[in-house]
Amino acid sequence: MHTKSRTNDRPVAIDRRVARTRALLKQALVELIPERGFAAITVEEICARANVGRSxxxxHYxxxxxxxxxxxxxHLQKIGRARGSQHEGDQAFAFSLPMFEHALEFGPLHRALIADRRDAIHDQLRDKVRKAVRCELAGRTPDGIPDQIAVExxxxxxxxxxxxxxxxGYPLQPVELDDHFQKLATAGLPLTGSEQATSQAHA
Amino acid sequence: MHTKSRTNDRPVAIDRRVARTRALLKQALVELIPERGFAAITVEEICARANVGRSxxxxHYxxxxxxxxxxxxxHLQKIGRARGSQHEGDQAFAFSLPMFEHALEFGPLHRALIADRRDAIHDQLRDKVRKAVRCELAGRTPDGIPDQIAVExxxxxxxxxxxxxxxxGYPLQPVELDDHFQKLATAGLPLTGSEQATSQAHA
DNA sequence: TCTGATTCCAGACATACTGTCCAGTATCAT
DNA sequence: ATGATACTGGACAGTATGTCTGGAATCAGA
Structure with missing residues (x-):
């Protein structure tokens, strides 16, 4: 499947019909998800939208x-490729801003495929993020906190x-959101209120 | 449905048969979820397991x-009722420990109904937690960070x-886990490593 | 213990979606 | 132009859904 290589060097382009069909199906799915939710969609519906025979x-799938x-x-590949832009402020975590920016750029697509927590989709992204976090943390976890816990x-x-x-609906700029994330992640919530905790009363 | 009140004061007990049937169905579901995953389970399967006619x-449902x-x-009601135990150390967030403890106590049940991120179940719990967090934060969010962001x-x-x-599989004690959570939440990840961020190279 | 009300049950039914297969047609790469 | 490949609509069996029966079992209350 995928791309087929003829001899051994460059991969030969996929048959136009195949490319067309797959693209249409993917697009139809992306259109349909926000309308009816992934679970409710039928294969027939996807095909109808894509003008592709059910058989x-x-x-293909x-x-x-x-x-x-x-x-x-x-979609995830697209995110990966977008890593090139790299603003690189003085933040502790480099993975977050590009991700936020991508989410803004590919709004509907992102909402359809990733942000829908109610479907199984999220897991794939979660793994990706987990890896990024683990990589950036790399043994620098403070105190007695196990790495895995910090990562999760x-x-x-x-x-x-x-x-x-x-x-x-993206109520903030990506950079603002990222700033908040960075601050919360690295400094936590010191809880500025009068008392520090629920410890006021007893023990 | 639910409970039916005869005149206006105390609700009359539910018909034994109804109670029995519903309990059996719920129990069957809980048994089945870890075995095959919620999505794959059929109504017939549930009924078979519960010894209840499909019609x-x-x-009932x-x-x-x-x-x-x-x-x-x-299940969530049970968590709510368990709030009474209240260890109340000197932690900043009171909701977390009881939740962890409940998750441990009702292990399989919890795993089946709640921890399965791949199903839609999680949302209900998420709302519950969100409320607890928002309540405990109550305007004490530091600096320029919007409440909603801290809550999420x-x-x-x-x-x-x-x-x-x-x-x-519960690799830590609830109290340990809670300590880590509290620390990460209130103090963040100061990143003990040599340099503080990716800012070393440029700009 | 009797009685009327409620609930259970098995089975039949119409509907819908799935996944597979085919033979005919259209499109591809060369 | 031609042989290879992909598309098509339609038919197929299998399975799940949700609804509806009428009769049997179980209930609560007197």
Whole structure:
């Protein structure tokens, strides 16, 4: 599948029909998800939207799931390639801003494929983020906190922020959001209020 | 449905048969989820496991989803009631430890109904946690960070930690995990390594 | 213990989606 | 131009859904 190499050097371009069909199916899926939610979509619907025969669908993808995987893959690759831009302020975590920026740029697509926490899609992205976090943390976790815990903590926090931001229509600039994320991640919530905790009363 | 009140004061106990049927269905669901995953389970399967006629199922619940909702509701109520135990150390956030402890106590149940991020279940719990966090934060967010952002950040971080802990078989004591959470939440990750950030090279 | 009300059940039904297969047609690369 | 490949619509069996029966079992209350 994928690309086929003829001899051994450059991969030969995919048959135009194949490319066309797959692109149409992916696009149809992306259009449909925000309208009806992934779970409710049927293969027939996707094909109708894409103007592709249902039997054709199954020659390319095993499943509705497989199509989503492929589409998601495309999408994540795009994020990876976008890493080049690199603003690189004086932040502690480099992965977050590019991600936020991508989420803004590919708004509807992102909302459809990634921000939909109600579907299984998120996991793939979560893994990607987890890796980025683990890489950037690289043994610099403070005190007695296990690396894994810090990684999960940050990954969850980041994805929650990202999801909220996308779902509420990008109420901040990417840089602002990233600043908040950086501050919360590195400095925490010192809880500026009068007392520091619930420890006021007893023990 | 639910409970029916005869005149106007105390609600009359539910018909034994109804109670029995619903309990059996809920229990069957909880048993089945870890075995095959919620999405793959069929109504017939649930009924078979519960020894309940399939037609009976539909007189109680509209849907597989409705059953899950109801089961989840039961479960969350249990968490709510457990709030009484209250260890209350000198931590900043009071909601976390009881939650961790409950997750440990109702291990399989919790894993089945809540920790399965791949299903839609999580959202309900997320809302609950969000509320708890927002309540405990109550305007004490530091600096220029919007409340909502702090809330999402913490909610995400907490749920990620909870999910990881449950899925990896409770490798820590609840109190330990909670300590780590508290520390990360209030003090952040000062990044103890040599340099503080990626700012070393340029600009 | 009797009785009317409620709930359970098995089974049948229409509907919908899935995944596979085919033979005919259109499009591709060369 | 031609052989290879991909697309098509339609048919197919299999499975799940949700609704509806009428009769049997179980209930609560007197």
């Amino acid at each position: 054709t669908f199954y020659t 095993e499943d509705k799931e497989a199509l989503r995987q492929a589409t998601m893959e495309d 903590f940050l990954t969850g926090a980041f994805l929650a922020l990202l999801g909220w931001w996308v779902e509420s | 009976t199922f539909y007189t 509209e849907d597989k989803e409705a059953l899950r909702q109801a089961t989840m509701e039961d 950040f913490l909610t995400g971080a907490f749920l990620a930690l909870l999910g990881w802990w449950v899925e990896s």
